[in-house]
Amino acid sequence: MTTAPASRTRQRLRVRTARATGEDLLSRLPHPDHALAWVRDGSGLVGWGEAARFEASGPTRFADADRWWRDFTSTLDVQDDVGQPGSGPVAFVSMAFADEPGHSVLVVPEVVLGTRDGRSWTTTIGQPSPADIAPVRRPSTVRYADGRLSVTDYRGAVAAAVARMRDGDLDKVVLAHDLLAVADVPIDHRFVLEGLARRYPDCWVYAVDGLLGATPELLLRRTGELVDSRVLAGTTWPHDGMSDEELEAALMSSPKNLEEHDYAIRSLADTLKPFCTTMSVEGPSVLRLPNVSHLSSDVIGTLSGSPSLLRLGEALHPTAAVGGTPRADAIRLIEELEGLDRGRYAGPVGWIDGNGDGELGIALRCAQVEGSTARLYAGCGIVAESDPDSEVCEAHAKMRPMRDALEGR
Numbered sequence: 390m391t392t393a394p395a396s397r398t399r400q401r402l403r404v405r406t407a408r409a410t411g412e413d414l415l416s417r418l419p420h421p422d423h424a425l426a427w428v429r430d431g432s433g434l435v436g437w438g439e440a441a442r443f444e445a446s447g448p449t450r451f452a453d454a455d456r457w458w459r460d461f462t463s464t465l466d467v468q469d470d471v472g473q474p475g476s477g478p479v480a481f482v483s484m485a486f487a488d489e490p491g492h493s494v495l496v497v498p499e500v501v502l503g504t505r506d507g508r509s510w511t512t513t514i515g516q517p518s519p520a521d522i523a524p525v526r527r528p529s530t531v532r533y534a535d536g537r538l539s540v541t542d543y544r545g546a547v548a549a550a551v552a553r554m555r556d557g558d559l560d561k562v563v564l565a566h567d568l569l570a571v572a573d574v575p576i577d578h579r580f581v582l583e584g585l586a587r588r589y590p591d592c593w594v595y596a597v598d599g600l601l602g603a604t605p606e607l608l609l610r611r612t613g614e615l616v617d618s619r620v621l622a623g624t625t626w627p628h629d630g631m632s633d634e635e636l637e638a639a640l641m642s643s644p645k646n647l648e649e650h651d652y653a654i655r656s657l658a659d660t661l662k663p664f665c666t667t668m669s670v671e672g673p674s675v676l677r678l679p680n681v682s683h684l685s686s687d688v689i690g691t692l693s694g695s696p697s698l699l700r701l702g703e704a705l706h707p708t709a710a711v712g713g714t715p716r717a718d719a720i721r722l723i724e725e726l727e728g729l730d731r732g733r734y735a736g737p738v739g740w741i742d743g744n745g746d747g748e749l750g751i752a753l754r755c756a757q758v759e760g761s762t763a764r765l766y767a768g769c770g771i772v773a774e775s776d777p778d779s780e781v782c783e784a785h786a787k788m789r790p791m792r793d794a795l796e797g798r
């Protein structure tokens with residue numbers, strides 16, 4: 390089902406992009422909530438205000454969003470003095486993981502600030518009023534409670550999935566659970582985003598419609614005819630007094646983790662290949678983050694036609710980094726064993742511009758924030774050799790970025 394776009398989307402809007410002086414993007418967000426962001430190591434986009442919005446759900450959500458964005462951008466009066474990916478009209482995108490339930494959203498801000506390759510710009514869409522920057526607020530306390538799937542039930546779900554895989558029902562499934570965090574004051578999105586950006590410069594820090602996070606995984610970036618992706622699957626985390634080097638050597642030689650990674654790479658590369666004239670895969674190598682290390686591969690391709698990023702995202706989602714193998718069987722098992730509404734966790738998140746270019750990450754290491762409450766999500770790839778206790782520890786390690794950011798650590 391698709392909901393109607395906001396009434397202002399039918400009006401002819403002025404879009405003006407001009408060069409600007411480079412400044413720290415996240416520190417320019419004026420409001421504590423409704424932040425829009427896609428920033429990695431100081432580069433990217435932030436936005437605020439809402440010039441237009443589109444919501445969709447169901448199996449046609451990507452196609453509906455793509456159509457709406459084409460229609461919307463075709464009506465605009467655009468003057469773009471920068472002419473880079475991300476200048477001109479931009480929508481921040483966050484798609485639901487599942488066909489049902491869940492809603493997907495595209496938000497077109499009134500103001501966008503961008504920085505790329507050392508160049509910065511400002512885009513206005515419509516006629517935004519000037520906004521003063523409100524002081525950033527930090528919570529004094531954050532308390533935690535079980536989410537819809539407690540840690541104990543998560544462990545049970547993983548054990549049940551392992552049994553199914555040992556019976557040969559499927560090869561891999563990614564199971565997640567949630568955790569509720571409650572702060573003593575309404576959560577300031579900027580406080581969380583700044584904490585994530587400071588500690589995770591190798592990740593894409595994002596915010597769309599209250600979904601905040603720092604993902605290390607890029608589903609797909611489209612820049613003209615070039616596409617690239619960073620596929621992650623197979624994880625280790627600091628434990629047992631082992632050094633980072635020992636842990637990473639063990640990860641690179643672990644048949645269980647290499648198998649998990651192989652399913653994820655194959656799901657991405659096999660689906661992307663028909664859209665490309667050339668495609669190469671490099672990896673795996675180890676991506677080291679402060680909380681976990683992942684097996685990581687890069688896929689680079691040249692498109693044969695001009696499919697938009699959203700239509701490519703539709704084909705690729707969900708990869709076996711968040712779904713499983715075979716995909717349809719894994720989705721059914723996720724519904725059966727998780728019993729969790731993932732919302733937009735593990736769905737594509739990022740931005741698109743008026744040329745169909747943009748970046749879509751996978752919404753990992755995130756929380757859905759509403760007022761003083763945040764629902765954190767983390768999941769793990771499960772194969773027949775998985776150990777439920779280890780997967781519980783891994784999910785815990787994956788929640789650390791959001792916990793630390795909420796608590797200001």
Ligand SMILES: C=C(O[C@H]1C=CC=C(C(=O)O)[C@@H]1O)C(=O)O
Nearest residue numbers: 621622623624710767768769770
């Ligand atoms: C599903 C998540 O991570 C995925 C991405 C990287 C490594 C993963 C793993 O090793 O299980 C997961 O496939 C998550 O962080 O919630």
